[in-house]
Amino acid sequence: MADNGLIVLGLDPGTRVTGYGIVREISGQAELVATGTIRTPAKKDMATRMGVIFDKLQELIRLHSPVEAAIESVFVSKNPSSAIKLGQARGVCMAACATNNIPMGEYEPTKVKKNLVGVGSAPKSQVAFMVAHCLGIKKPDWPEDASDALAIAICHLNERRMRKLTGR
Amino acid sequence: MADNGLIVLGLDPGTRVTGYGIVREISGQAELVATGTIRTPAKKDMATRMGVIFDKLQELIRLHSPVEAAIESVFVSKNPSSAIKLGQARGVCMAACATNNIPMGEYEPTKVKKNLVGVGSAPKSQVAFMVAHCLGIKKPDWPEDASDALAIAICHLNERRMRKLTGR
Incomplete structure (x- = not known):
């Protein structure tokens, strides 16, 4: 049987x-399938904007056809108003994956940084560099939000490979 | 043409x-179509739970076949952690309606109370009483969350009728 690989969808x-x-x-090597951003129409009401995210996902x-998904854990120091907004977009991402039977892993932001760079407090630019390096792309041309999503997928x-190796 | 009425989905x-x-x-009279609650499995991860809400919606x-939907506006005094959780469920509700082309109205909690009872600070029990009264149900047997959703729909x-009358 041909190895089509494991396809993972990372979301930010x-x-x-x-x-x-x-x-x-x-074969143990990560390669880029697709990346980008979903921008919602700023002048539309929130429900319409959430629909745009859902439909695009x-x-x-x-x-x-990703078979697994990953997202960053909640960042709790935001103020309640922006926390609700962030929650809304998170809920849409979760529902889109769950309704398609795609299990979703959650990773803390420091975990993602540590995983890619080795340091939980690594700057964004270093994470972005490692994302491109892992995917073998010399001149990445994607925006920051896309890079963050790729970092979560990687x-x-x-983590998955590690769990498999250690039998956890 | 038979008047099948306007069907509205209220969500809490x-x-x-x-x-x-x-x-x-x-014919200007509200009647109950269906009401209830969607309970998510507490032991499952958040994404799975959001999928349960989405699939049930x-x-x-x-x-x-509701043609319009309504939801309460964000309540901002919650702490960031519960605000994110509330936001997640809100986002799922919004996406479920938007992906089915159902426009959604948003009303502040005090607006809903004022609309039904006449007072923005009315206690929940009074709102529940008016919900049952508006729907012509003598002995309502639905839980509080269902009653709150019905209040938003009513x-x-x-508000819709008022806007039509005043041409706003």
Whole structure:
């Protein structure tokens, strides 16, 4: 049987911009499938904007058939108003994956950084550098939110491999 | 043409319990179509729970074909952690409606109370009483979250009628 690899969808939710990164692991090597951002129309009401995120995720899932997904754990120091907004976009991402039977892993932001760079407090630029390096891309041309989503997808693949090796 | 009435879906989102209330307005009179709660499995991860809410809403929408929806505006005094959770359930409700092209009205909690009872600070029991009264139900047997969702649906119908009358 041909090894089509394991396809993982990483998500960096936001009501304005949601980053996505789809990565395939084939023979232990991560490769880029697709990445980008979902931008919601700022002048529309929140429900319409959440619908835009959902519909685009449905399209991406149909197109690329990821079998697992990953997202960052909640960052709790935000103020309640922005926390609700962030929560809304997170809920949409979760529902889009769950309704397509795609299990979702959650990783703390420091865990993602530590996984990719080795240091939980690594700056964003270093994480972005490692994302491109892991995927073998010399001149990445994706926006920051897309890079963050790719980082989560790669972290999930690494953690998954580790769990398999250690039998956890 | 027969008047099948306007069917509205009211939602009271929560990660643990989401209340729904489906009301039909026919010849200026609100009548109950369906109401209840969506309970999510507490032991499952958040994404799975959000999927349960989404799938159940999809089912309700398919079954009852609401043409408009309504939800309470964000309540901002919660702490960031519960605000994120509330936001997640809200996002799922919004996406479920938007992906089915159901426009959603948002009303502040005090607006809903004022609309039904006449006083923005009315106690929950009084709102529940008016919900049952508006729907012509003598002995309501639904839980509080369902009643809250029905209140939002009825508020939406009333506000809608008012807007139509005043041409706003």
